[in-house]
Each structure stands twice: as structure tokens, then as C-alpha cells.
Amino acid sequence: xxxxxxxxxxxxxxxxxxxxxxxxxxxxxxxxxxxxxxxxxxxxxxxxxxxxxxxxxxxxxxxxxxxxxxxxxxxxxxxxxxxxxxxxxxxxxxxxxxxxxxxxxxxxxxxxxxxxxxxxxxxxxxxxxxxxxxxxxxxxxxxxxxxxxxxxxxxxxxxxxxxxxxxxxxxxxxxxxxxxxxxxxxxxxxxxxxxxxxxxxxxxxxxxxxxxxxxxxxxxxxxxxxxxxxxxxxxxxxxxxxxxxxxxxxxxxxxxxxxx
Amino acid sequence: xxxxxxxxxxxxxxxxxxxxxxxxxxxxxxxxxxxxxxxxxxxxxxxxxxxxxxxxxxxxxxxxxxxxxxxxxxxxxxxxxxxxxxxxxxxxxxxxxxxxxxxxxxxxxxxxxxxxxxxxxxxxxxxxxxxxxxxxxxxxxxxxxxxxxxxxxxxxxxxxxxxxxxxxxxxxxxxxxxxxxxxxxxxxxxxxxxxxxxxxxxxxxxxxxxxxxxxxxxxxxxxxxxxxxxxxxxxxxxxxxxxxxxxxxxxxxxxx
Numbered sequence: 001x002x003x004x005x006x007x008x009x010x011x012x013x014x015x016x017x018x019x020x021x022x023x024x025x026x027x028x029x030x031x032x033x034x035x036x037x038x039x040x041x042x043x044x045x046x047x048x049x050x051x052x053x054x055x056x057x058x059x060x061x062x063x064x065x066x067x068x069x070x071x072x073x074x075x076x077x078x079x080x081x082x083x084x085x086x087x088x089x090x091x092x093x094x095x096x097x098x099x100x101x102x103x104x105x106x107x108x109x110x111x112x113x114x115x116x117x118x119x120x121x122x123x124x125x126x127x128x129x130x131x132x133x134x135x136x137x138x139x140x141x142x143x144x145x146x147x148x149x150x151x152x153x154x155x156x157x158x159x160x161x162x163x164x165x166x167x168x169x170x171x172x173x174x175x176x177x178x179x180x181x182x183x184x185x186x187x188x189x190x191x192x193x194x195x196x197x198x199x200x201x202x203x204x205x206x207x208x209x210x211x212x213x214x215x216x217x218x219x220x221x222x223x224x225x226x227x228x229x230x231x232x233x234x235x236x237x238x239x240x241x242x243x244x245x246x247x248x249x250x251x252x253x254x255x256x257x258x259x260x
Numbered sequence: 261x262x263x264x265x266x267x268x269x270x271x272x273x274x275x276x277x278x279x280x281x282x283x284x285x286x287x288x289x290x291x292x293x294x295x296x297x298x299x300x301x302x303x304x305x306x307x308x309x310x311x312x313x314x315x316x317x318x319x320x321x322x323x324x325x326x327x328x329x330x331x332x333x334x335x336x337x338x339x340x341x342x343x344x345x346x347x348x349x350x351x352x353x354x355x356x357x358x359x360x361x362x363x364x365x366x367x368x369x370x371x372x373x374x375x376x377x378x379x380x381x382x383x384x385x386x387x388x389x390x391x392x393x394x395x396x397x398x399x400x401x402x403x404x405x406x407x408x409x410x411x412x413x414x415x416x417x418x419x420x421x422x423x424x425x426x427x428x429x430x431x432x433x434x435x436x437x438x439x440x441x442x443x444x445x446x447x448x449x450x451x452x453x454x455x456x457x458x459x460x461x462x463x464x465x466x467x468x469x470x471x472x473x474x475x476x477x478x479x480x481x482x483x484x485x486x487x488x489x490x491x492x493x494x495x496x497x498x499x500x501x502x503x504x505x506x507x508x509x510x511x512x513x514x515x516x
Contacts, residue, residue, distance in 0.1 A: 057414070057418055058418075059414050059417070059418075076417075077414070077417040077418040078418070078420065079418065079419055079420035081418060082418050082419060083414065083415065083418045085411045085414070085415065087409075087411055089409065089411035089412050089414065089415040090415075091412065091415075091416075091430065091433070091434075092434075092510045092511075093433045093434075093436070093508065093510050093511075102416070102419055102421075102429075103419030103420055106416075106419055106420035106421050106425060107420055134509065134510045135510070136510055150415075150419070151418075151419075154419060154420065
């Protein structure tokens with residue numbers, strides 16, 4: 001069981017200068033992510049969705065409210081909740097293989113097991129033949145595959161993804177989304193984890209999630225929760241997909257209006 | 261073929277002209293007594309050969325280099341200190357005022373005091389070089405640690421790295437390119453400080469060589485000594501760069 005309960009969470013950052021007003025990033029956010037559910041957090045940039053992910057990872061503490069995982073408050077970061085970053089955050093001095101093995105070494109996994117696990121994830125993300133490359137020798141899409149493999153290799157109960165495909169070009173993004181969708185549809189038990197995806201792409205959220213949480217503009221509050229029960233693998237051309245997309249777009253659009 | 265050769269030699273045009281001018285001034289403009297102040301290029305070549313044959317050049321270079329190396333090894337203590345300062349606010353708050361007071365004092369200003377403390381000899385020289393080396397390494401290490409991509413640290417933390425592992429396996433390595441920059445600058449400043457220290461407080465070394473030659477008006481030896489100091493300084497920098505390329509191919513890709 002690795003459900004996550006977010007209840008009454010607010011996050012306020014102190015202003016930088018002495019005269020600066022504090023920034024309220026999140027205000028009274030509550031929702032529940034069920035065990036092994038794929039949940040997307042959708043919102044405009046600056047709505048605090050990344051902040052929420054940082055809280056879930058344990059990098060930051062909520063100003064008010066609490067986040068529970070399996071009934072216990074979330075503390076310091078642990079390999080139980082790994083993060084895939086938008087900028088990949090690969091260790092540039094390590095090869096693909098060593099990057100993926102990093103977390104396993106931290107867990108003191110025996111060497112032989114470590115090699116086997118790394119080989120499995122290299123294959124799963126389709127990076128065979130690139131094991132000994134350094135990140136600077138890889139394309140953006142490949143870097144993100146390494147980052148996903150690295151986060152999954154330690155076998156976390158929750159995988160947190162911060163706009164993982166946003167830095168990729170359109171073709172690569174579509175391909176990675178499709179692959180992610182296929183992985184999820186494959187019902188591989190080792191991939192069946194609680195997943196949280198932060199994104200500003202409506203298509204991406206609908207394509208991948210069981211549930212979408214729409215956040216308001218700053219300060220971020222929960223605007224809507226939408227369950228997505230389309231069969232997988234999903235297709236954007238599907239009429240129900242299009243209807244959902246329209247529905248979510250209107251919700252998001254409402255948020256965009258006052259800004260103009 | 262001839263064109264290619266000409267192309268290779270073209271950038272050396274000004275250098276050749278300057279050497280020509282040097283030769284002209286020395287042999288044609290200066291008379292026999294003042295020529296001692298600027299011996300012609302060919303006299304320098306003879307002096308190089310003399311100093312190599314007698315082993316003097318080698319001996320002085322080795323003495324200077326070994327002082328540089330000893331001092332450099334001591335100055336490497338700036339790396340752990342810099343990491344601590346960059347990582348823990350409390351350490352920086354305490355250490356920074358001390359460093360900021362000491363840093364603006366040029367290493368050369370320490371020469372009189374250090375002669376009184378250590379006498380004339382290796383220790384005094386090494387102390388001066390150490391001062392020259394230490395601060396560039398420290399300043400760059402602190403900046404390197406503070407400049408580490410926050411997401412790299414976060415990635416390490418969520419993959420299960422504790423603080424010590426994060427420092428050793430991520431922060432140190434991520435800061436390494438800038439630490440190496442500090443080392444390059446430090447070795448350069450140290451090398452300059454070394455020569456100055458040897459001018460007044462040594463009985464061997466390249467700085468001693470040129471000062472000693474001055475007292476007997478061997479300008480040719482002075483110039484050979486100066487040239488050697490330059491060549492060795494350049495060689496140190498090139499070696500560090502070559503090592504960096506070898507050990508951290510990724511760091512050059514980052515700076516590109």
C-alpha cells in the first residue's frame with residue numbers, strides 16, 4: 001500500500017528581500033492519490049504544481065497541513081519516492097550504466113544484482129548499446145530515458161515526475177508519451193507504482209492518468225478532480241478522449257481568463 | 261606543400277621580427293660595454309647550453325618545482341575547507357571573515373615575516389607559495405559547491421544518498437571543474453610567488469638563479485632563468501589541462 005493523502009497543505013515562501021511580500025505557492029490543497037494510481041497534477045506554470053511535487057518528495061516541508069504516505073507523515077527524501085526531473089538531473093560524470101546504478105549502490109545492492117537490474121532497465125527504456133555513454137553524448141529524449149530508468153531501478157513505491165517531457169522537442173515528446181502509455185498498459189507488476197505526473201499538457205495528462213487534479217492559478221488550489229477511465233492504450237483520436245480534453249481545456253481556460 | 265608550410269609559419273611573423281629587432285639592437289645599437297645588459301639571442305643560446313651542461317639549470321628547476329609541489333599539496337587543504345564552507349552556512353559564517361582579512365594581503369607581503377618565522381630556506385619559500393596557491397583554490401571551491409545544480413543534489417537525496425554520500429559522490433564531483441580551475445590559477449599564482457620568495461629567501465631555485473646571476477652581471481643567465489620560469493609555468497598549466505581532459509571528458513563538454 002502506497003497511497004498518498006494530502007490534507008490542507010499550504011506552502012508559503014518568504015520573500016527574497018526584506019520588503020518583499022511572502023509568496024503563497026499552495027493554499028489548502030487536499031486530495032488523495034490511491035495506491036498504484038497514476039495521478040496527474042495539471043495547471044499553468046507558476047501554479048505551484050512543482051512545489052507540490054517537491055513537498056511530496058520531501059525536499060520541502062509544507063507550511064500548513066500534512067502529507068501522509070501509508071498513514072505516516074512524509075519526512076526526508078528516500079528512495080521510496082524517486083523523482084524524474086524536467087532537466088533530467090543526470091550526473092554528468094557518470095555513464096548511463098553508472099547513473100542507473102547510483103541509487104542501487106546507495107541501497108548497497110550486491111554487485112551482481114545491481115548489474116542485472118541495470119541491464120533490465122537499460123533494456124526496458126531501449127538504451128542498449130548506450131550503456132557506456134556519458135549524458136553529454138545523449139539526446140534529450142535519451143537523457144530522459146536514463147532518468148526514468150534511474151528512478152525506477154531502486155524500485156520505489158511512488159514515482160514523481162516533474163514535467164518530464166517538457167524539455168523535449170515535439171516528436172520526441174510524443175514518442176516518450178506513447179512509450180510511457182505502453183509501459184503502463186503492459187501491466188508489468190514492477191511498473192505498477194503510484195505515479196504522480198506534474199504537467200501543463202492536457203493531452204499528456206489524459207493520455208497517461210487514472211486521475212487528473214486541476215490546480216488554480218497562484219496560489220494553487222484544487223480546482224477539479226477528474227477520473228479518466230478510458231481503456232489503454234489511449235488514442236487522441238478517440239471521441240471520448242476529445243470530449244475529456246475539451247472539458248479539461250475549459251476548466252483550465254477559466255483560470256487563464258482573469259490574467260488577460 | 262610550400263604554401264602549407266608558409267601558413268604554419270605565418271603566425272610566428274611578429275615573434276621573428278621581435279627576435280630580429282632584439283638581435284639588431286644588441287649587436288648594432290649597443291656598444292661593447294652596454295651590450296652586457298642585453299646579450300644577443302645567440303649568446304642566450306650559448307648560455308642555455310652552458311647551464312644545461314653544468315646541470316645548474318636542471319638543479320634549480322627541480323628545487324623550485326619541488327617547493328611548488330610541496331606547497332601545492334598543503335594548499336589542497338583548501339578543497340575540503342571550501343566544500344565545508346560552500347555546504348554548511350555556519351562554517352562559512354565563521355571562516356569567511358578570517359579569509360576575507362587574510363586574502364587581500366599579497367603573498368609577497370608575507371616574505372619579511374616568514375623569513376623571521378622560518379629563516380631562509382625551503383619552509384619559508386613553501387609558505388609563500390602556499391599562500392599564493394591556497395586562496396584561489398578556496399575561492400573557486402566555495403563558488404563551485406554553491407553553484408552545484410540543486411536538482412543534482414535532490415536527485416542524489418531521493419535515490420537514497422545520505423549527506424556524506426551526497427557530498428562525496430555528487431557535490432565534490434559536480435564542483436570539480438571549478439576546483440580544477442582554482443588549482444590552475446593557484447598553481448600559477450604560487451609559481452609567481454615562488455620566484456619572488458626565492459629572490460630574497462633561498463640559496464637555490466630559479467628565482468635564486470636569476471638574482472645570483474644579476475649580482476655578477478650575467479645577463480645571459482638572468483634571461484635564461486626568466487625564460488625557464490615562463491616555460492615551466494606554461495608547462496604546469498598545460499599538464500593540468502591535459503589531465504583534466506583525460507580524467508573529466510564530460511567537464512569540457514559542459515563548458516562548451
